[in-house]
Amino acid sequence: xxxxxxxxxxxxxxxxxxxxxxxxxxxxxxxxxxxxxxxxxxxxxxxxxxxxxxxxxxxxxxxxxxxxxxxxxxxxxxxxxxxxxxxxxxxxxxxxxxxxxxxxxxxxxxxxxxxxxxxxxxxxxxxxxxxxxxxxxxxxxxxxxxxxxxxxxxxxxxxxxxxxxxxxxxxxxxxxxxxxxxxxxxxxxxxxxxxxxxxxxxxxxxxxxxxxxxxxxxxxxxxxxxxxxxxxxx
Numbered sequence: 001x002x003x004x005x006x007x008x009x010x011x012x013x014x015x016x017x018x019x020x021x022x023x024x025x026x027x028x029x030x031x032x033x034x035x036x037x038x039x040x041x042x043x044x045x046x047x048x049x050x051x052x053x054x055x056x057x058x059x060x061x062x063x064x065x066x067x068x069x070x071x072x073x074x075x076x077x078x079x080x081x082x083x084x085x086x087x088x089x090x091x092x093x094x095x096x097x098x099x100x101x102x103x104x105x106x107x108x109x110x111x112x113x114x115x116x117x118x119x120x121x122x123x124x125x126x127x128x129x130x131x132x133x134x135x136x137x138x139x140x141x142x143x144x145x146x147x148x149x150x151x152x153x154x155x156x157x158x159x160x161x162x163x164x165x166x167x168x169x170x171x172x173x174x175x176x177x178x179x180x181x182x183x184x185x186x187x188x189x190x191x192x193x194x195x196x197x198x199x200x201x202x203x204x205x206x207x208x209x210x211x212x213x214x215x216x217x218x219x220x221x222x223x224x225x226x227x228x229x230x231x232x233x234x
Contacts, residue, residue, distance in 0.1 A: 106144035
């Protein structure tokens with residue numbers, strides 16, 4: 001295990017072992033940090049991600065730096081990060097020290113220049129974000145806020161909201177989510193069991209409706225009403 005410590009030179013095998021350990025160590029750290037830090041980079045998440053990346057990267061490019069110290073430092077930072085997350089959840093009054101508040105950038109169809117300056121975004125960025133939300137006219141926006149994770153939340157004036165069955169008082173059927181029963185030529189037996197079906201039923205359906213076998217199916221879904229949708233390899 002000498003390759004974990006600083007050396008004058010490292011062999012090719014030592015470099016490979018360092019990379020493998022660092023890779024799986026970072027995977028474990030990402031799992032420990034949780035999905036929030038991966039999907040929403042808030043201030044605390046950004047800081048921990050940036051620091052950990054730098055700590056692990058250096059021993060992978062400099063043989064004189066040991067990997068053990070980087071791993072220990074990273075573990076300490078993770079403990080501090082999890083402690084910070086706990087404090088934010090436990091003591092709402094301290095959230096402002098770590099998390100920024102949303103900033104209003106559009107209100108009642110008017111762009112708030114002070115909000116743009118506070119958010120440090122330009123008019124072009126604002127318009128780009130609105131286009132991504134399928135909003136082509138700022139005047140249609142009742143409220144738009146720049147969130148701490150760098151995303152924009154947009155609320156349209158009621159007259160511009162899409163028409164839904166509930167707004168027309170139309171009764172709809174309950175939501176029926178299709179389950180994936182075949183993926184890349186392999187049957188998902190757990191999903192089949194949930195739908196009270198077996199392999200024989202699937203094979204029979206594929207032969208009768210599509211004249212094919214399971215191995216030729218890229219994706220197949222089935223809902224609670226036995227609606228089978230099949231996508232074959234093309």
